[in-house]
Amino acid sequence: MKIDIVSVFPEYFEVLNLSLMGKAQSKGLLEITAHNLRDWTHDVHHSVDDTPVGGGAGMVMKPEVWAECLDELLGLADAAGTAAQPTSETSSAAPVLIFPNPSAPLFTQRDATELSRTEHLLFGCGRYEGYDSRIPDYYRAQGIDVREYSIGDYVLNGGEVAVSVMLEAITRLMPGFMGNPDSIVEESYTGEGALLEHRQYTKPAVWRGISVPEVLLSGDHGKVDRFRRDEELARTNEIRPDLIARLDCKALDKADRKT
Numbered sequence: 001m002k003i004d005i006v007s008v009f010p011e012y013f014e015v016l017n018l019s020l021m022g023k024a025q026s027k028g029l030l031e032i033t034a035h036n037l038r039d040w041t042h043d044v045h046h047s048v049d050d051t052p053v054g055g056g057a058g059m060v061m062k063p064e065v066w067a068e069c070l071d072e073l074l075g076l077a078d079a080a081g082t083a084a085q086p087t088s089e090t091s092s093a094a095p096v097l098i099f100p101n102p103s104a105p106l107f108t109q110r111d112a113t114e115l116s117r118t119e120h121l122l123f124g125c126g127r128y129e130g131y132d133s134r135i136p137d138y139y140r141a142q143g144i145d146v147r148e149y150s151i152g153d154y155v156l157n158g159g160e161v162a163v164s165v166m167l168e169a170i171t172r173l174m175p176g177f178m179g180n181p182d183s184i185v186e187e188s189y190t191g192e193g194a195l196l197e198h199r200q201y202t203k204p205a206v207w208r209g210i211s212v213p214e215v216l217l218s219g220d221h222g223k224v225d226r227f228r229r230d231e232e233l234a235r236t237n238e239i240r241p242d243l244i245a246r247l248d249c250k251a252l253d254k255a256d257r258k259t
């Protein structure tokens with residue numbers, strides 16, 4: 001998978017060369033490039049933002065700068081309309097263009113699963129009050145698959161943290177990324193927006209006088225599975241009833257068949 005990230009703080013992503021992400025890059029599973037949006041400015045101040053049309057506090061990121069950058073990274077015709085020549089850089093599959101945005105639909109495991117099968121992702125990190133809203137609209141009109149996602153109900157100073165969160169959720173699902181692929185199978189229940197996972201315990205069976213649930217020591221896998229399933233339903237109902245509402249009957253049936 002080829003991943004391009006555009007930010008005014010590209011150095012923020014140097015951390016991706018560590019641990020699993022670093023290994024995945026050295027194994028050729030991933031190719032991550034962080035670009036500095038200011039490389040597409042032409043003024044002496046390398047300005048990427050301007051005051052909001054209609055007034056209001058803060059600054060908004062300029063569409064022209066983003067467009068010069070995205071046209072190039074997406075391999076689109078430039079403003080003059082001359083078709084950009086496909087280069088070795090231009091991946092065959094059209095990339096998905098993703099913008100973190102607090103005012104967008106929530107990014108879920110279902111999105112991570114879908115995007116983990118994509119060949120080329122291009123992330124755009126907003127700063128200040130955000131980017132000119134015409135940017136995603138324009139690229140949708142060019143036929144690009146543009147997604148805007150929130151990672152939660154809070155506002156960050158920029159999209160970089162949100163991109164890191166989405167990248168981790170996406171890349172860990174890629175075949176060959178995790179040492180032990182089984183570790184993501186179990187999550188398929190909770191992952192697909194289904195249920196919260198059951199509580200986890202390890203040895204010792206009794207720790208500071210607190211015992212693990214007896215059934216887990218029974219050796220009866222059928223009973224253990226049933227116990228865990230019941231706990232998943234109860235925990236989800238108590239902590240995240242909204243996930244129950246999203247559950248479709250298939251997932252519930254599948255869950256019952258599992259035990």
Ligand SMILES: COc1cccc(COC(=O)c2cn[nH]c2)c1
Pocket residue numbers: 100101102103126127128129130131149150151152153154155156157158159160162
């Ligand atoms: C309109 O673009 C903006 C504006 C302001 C900050 C950001 C960065 O993203 C977030 O703050 C965020 C994403 N999910 N939850 C919070 C983007």
